[in-house]
Amino acid sequence: MKRCIVISASSDIGLAVSRHWLSLGYAVSGTFRTGNADVESLRRAGAHLVHCDVSNRKSIAAACAELMTEAAPWDVLMVAPGTQEPVGLFQDCDFDAWETSITVNFTAQMRIVHTLLPVRRMGQEPGPLVLLFAGGGTNNATLNYSAYTLSKIALIKACELLDAEIPDSRFAIVGPGWVKTKIHEATLRAGEKAGTNYARTLEKLGSDTCVPMVKVIECCDWCVQAPRAVISGRNLSLVFDAWGNPEMDRLLIQDPDMYKLRRHGNDHLIRASL
Secondary structure (H helix, E strand, O other): OOEEEEEOOOOHHHHHHHHHHHHOOOEEEEEEOOOOHHHHHHHHOOOEEEEOOOOOHHHHHHHHHHHHHHOOOEOEEEEOOOOOOOOOOHHHOOHHHHHHHHHHHHHHHHHHHHHHHHHEOOOOOOOOEEEEEOOOOOOOOOOOOHHHHHHHHHHHHHHHHHHHHOOOOEEEEEEOOOOOOHHHHHHHHHHHHHOHHHHHHHHHHOOOOOOOHHHHHHHHHHHHHOOHHHHOOEEEEOOOOOOOOHHHHHHHHHOOOOOOOOOOOOOHHHHHHO
């Protein structure tokens, strides 16, 4: 039986994936910040859930201590908390709120991974998996979301670094695209502080073009079984990458630089003209 830990199992993606993995017969443990009907439904379905405020070190330590007792050894550690706040230009943000966002979106997640890595299950192929989530704005200068964007870039690089340092495990990060989740509420609350993204968010959430949650679940399932040479250390786009395609698997195995944070290859046109 696979044992999975879902950090932020009460988030929209965490909840959907937890329910799915429970339906497959996996043992699921996880965390929640605020108790609600969804948390209770997961418990009734068999999940072991503990409270965790990822902005608080003591809360993280207490939650991880219980998870190390109840959920170890684990096969999959999915880390899914996130916040877009504070939304607004960097110079206009309250810096304490900005720093808290970096904590929630990056350093707290690394603290959890660091704490729980020693109790991963070894000796079973394709090996333990740490699964993180990227976000929009990492390919350009996205105004008004500096803390969120910088944190996601740091997570992308962290996957590559951990992959290089810990070759007996897998580390992957998935960009799910536009999914109808609570994370967008920060943009809606921010209004004009979100700039053009406010109208874009309203339009996107009101359309039928968002990524269905079932596709997020399918991508997570693929990551769980994918070989290390295919996914580990990589930033994968659910929307734009041909994940699950054998030909794409072959290309990824062939090129260890694919889907990683690189200048490599970006200057080929300039070099060709010199």
